[in-house]
Amino acid sequence: MRYVLYTLIILPFAISVNAQEKWDLRRCVDYAVVHNISIKQSDVQTKLSEIQYKETNLSQYPTASISGNGAYNSGRNQDPTTYSLITQSYISSGLQLQSSANIFNWFSKQNSIIASRWQADAAKATEDKLKNDIVLSVANAYLQILLTKAQENIALLQLNLSEAQLSNTTKLVAAGSLPELNAAELEAQVATDTANYINAKGNVDQSILTLKSYMNIDAATPFDVDSPPAELIPIESLADLQPEDVYNLAIVNLPQQRANELKLKAAIKNADATKAAMYPTIGAFLSLASGYNNQALQVIGVAPYTSTVPVGTVNVGGTPYDVYGTELVPSYGKTNFTDQWSQNFRQSIGLNLTVPIFSGWSLHGAWEQSKLDTRNLELQRDADNQTLKQNIYQAYNAALVALEKFNASKKTVDASQRTYDFSQKRYTVGMIGTFELITNQNNLFTAKLQYVQDQFDYVFKMKVLEFYKGQGLKL
Numbered sequence: 001m002r003y004v005l006y007t008l009i010i011l012p013f014a015i016s017v018n019a020q021e022k023w024d025l026r027r028c029v030d031y032a033v034v035h036n037i038s039i040k041q042s043d044v045q046t047k048l049s050e051i052q053y054k055e056t057n058l059s060q061y062p063t064a065s066i067s068g069n070g071a072y073n074s075g076r077n078q079d080p081t082t083y084s085l086i087t088q089s090y091i092s093s094g095l096q097l098q099s100s101a102n103i104f105n106w107f108s109k110q111n112s113i114i115a116s117r118w119q120a121d122a123a124k125a126t127e128d129k130l131k132n133d134i135v136l137s138v139a140n141a142y143l144q145i146l147l148t149k150a151q152e153n154i155a156l157l158q159l160n161l162s163e164a165q166l167s168n169t170t171k172l173v174a175a176g177s178l179p180e181l182n183a184a185e186l187e188a189q190v191a192t193d194t195a196n197y198i199n200a201k202g203n204v205d206q207s208i209l210t211l212k213s214y215m216n217i218d219a220a221t222p223f224d225v226d227s228p229p230a231e232l233i234p235i236e237s238l239a240d241l242q243p244e245d246v247y248n249l250a251i252v253n254l255p256q257q258r259a260n261e262l263k264l265k266a267a268i269k270n271a272d273a274t275k276a277a278m279y280p281t282i283g284a285f286l287s288l289a290s291g292y293n294n295q296a297l298q299v300i301g302v303a304p305y306t307s308t309v310p311v312g313t314v315n316v317g318g319t320p321y322d323v324y325g326t327e328l329v330p331s332y333g334k335t336n337f338t339d340q341w342s343q344n345f346r347q348s349i350g351l352n353l354t355v356p357i358f359s360g361w362s363l364h365g366a367w368e369q370s371k372l373d374t375r376n377l378e379l380q381r382d383a384d385n386q387t388l389k390q391n392i393y394q395a396y397n398a399a400l401v402a403l404e405k406f407n408a409s410k411k412t413v414d415a416s417q418r419t420y421d422f423s424q425k426r427y428t429v430g431m432i433g434t435f436e437l438i439t440n441q442n443n444l445f446t447a448k449l450q451y452v453q454d455q456f457d458y459v460f461k462m463k464v465l466e467f468y469k470g471q472g473l474k475l
Contacts, residue, residue: 022226025142026475028215032138033131035216042127049123056116060109062101069094080291088295096289103284103351108276115269122262128255134214136467139475140460141211143233145225147456148207151449152200158445159193166190169434178430185434189441196445230455234474235462238403243396246468247389253470257388260381267377271370278363280355287348296335388468395464402458409451416440416447 023031033039070093078085080092102109166186172178209219217223251257310322335343356363423440426432466473 022224024226024228024475025139028142028211028225029135029138029473029475031217032134032215036134036214037216039127039130039134042130046120046123046127049120053113053116053120057113060102060113062099064097064099067096067098079293079296082293082296090293090295092291092293094289094291096287099286101284103282105281106276106279108273108281111269111273111276115266115273118262118266118269122259122266125255125259125262129259132255132467132470135473136464138211138214139463139473141207141214142225143456143460143463145204145207145211146227146230147452148200148203149227150230150452150456152197152204154445154448154452155193155197155200158441159190159197161441162186162190162193165437182434185438189438230452230459233459235459236466236474238399238462241396241399241462241465241469243393246396246465247392249469249471250388250392251385254388254468255470256384257381260377260384264374264377264381267370267374271367271374274363274367274370278356278367280353283352283354285348285350285352288345289347290341290345292337292340292344294334296340392465392468395461395468399458399461399465402454402461406451406454406458409447409454412447413444413451416444420444 070091072089072091074089076085076087079090080094166183166189169178169183169186173180173183208223208225211225212219212221212223304326308324311325312323313320314323315321420440420443423432423437427434427437463473
């Protein structure tokens with residue numbers, strides 16, 4: 001009856017799970033690479049590095065800017081068109097175009113551009129490293145789900161076996177063939193197996209939640225994975241994963257090592273650019289400008305004017321006559337906007353030389369610091385390579401141990417299965433008691449759990465070795 005109730009409870013859940021679309025490892029990895037939040041954040045940093053490179057690259061070209069102004073002026077000030085001091089209210093405007101360019105700066109700009117390009121490439125390699133780490137984490141979480149599902153199936157088989165034994169023993173007790181103690185001991189075993197099964201189911205759910213977190217899938221979203229047998233998961237031969245060969249491939253292929261080399265190259269160029277800043281630089285400049293004053297005047301015509309006061313006298317035949325002077329007097333009018341922009345147009349072009357003389361040791365200090373930054377990156381590269389080699393050799397040794405444990409646990413399962421089969425036959429004919437039967441049954445259960453644990457541990461250790469080659473995991 002208990003088994004029937006259990007089946008009725010589990011069956012709807014099983015139908016729901018089977019109806020869900022199941023994800024294989026390849027699909028999980030592809031989804032995680034696109035949707036993982038850490039990868040998205042790294043992608044933002046990569047794009048920022050590309051923007052910085054673009055900005056540095058375009059800085060080698062001449063700059064140009066246009067500025068304009070308009071103002072109402074009152075009181076004593078300088079006329080922006082004649083530059084004379086006036087005391088008059090007026091409205092003025094101006095427009096100026098300025099441009100400058102570096103002609104020679106000891107290749108400081110070129111070195112900065114190359115360094116910026118390598119820094120952008122290093123950021124991309126760092127993003128690739130994070131993607132590789134996420135792929136490995138997803139693969140581990142996926143294999144953990146397969147492991148917990150296998151453990152769940154073993155726990156369910158154990159529970160079914162105990163319930164079948166309890167049912168058969170109950171009938172024998174009712175017939176008087178066995179004592180009631182046998183049934184009581186089996187009831188306790190069923191309770192223990194039920195708890196083990198519930199715990200195994202909880203481990204499956206927890207493993208799925210872990211995988212969802214790497215894939216950035218909402219925890220409440222229905223989700224299940226395809227469960228291929230562990231034997232069908234592709235892994236390379238251990239003979240093809242010798243640690244020295246794996247290390248030689250890792251140095252070339254792993255993005256962390258590429259990032260280290262690119263950062264070092266960028267630091268060397270930055271040091272060259274910093275050193276060049278201590279030398280003179282030559283530049284050129286160009287300026288075009290004009291202005292307008294609404295009170296500016298210009299001559300619009302001339303007219304004769306005879307003075308009313310004599311400027312002298314002449315004597316003609318003894319008779320004096322007054323002499324009056326005549327002159328041309330100009331008339332003024334407002335200068336229009338177009339004429340002023342043309343009349344006030346001014347230009348300047350020239351060269352400038354900047355020679356650093358004393359800067360409080362800041363330029364030389366920056367160069368010394370850049371050299372130390374370069375040395376620090378060299379040491380970091382060597383340390384990472386050393387750590388990588390140690391990790392690869394440790395991973396290879398771990399894979400060897402995992403393989404030996406896997407082979408040993410397989411033999412343990414075979415031996416435990418034979419022991420249980422014999423004990424079950426002897427229990428049926430009354431040669432051993434329930435306690436001995438349960439002990440052998442639990443030994444078999446423990447051996448099977450250890451077997452799947454060692455099997456998936458071996459698979460994952462091999463996947464780690466594949467990962468270090470930097471050629472992608474076999475999914």
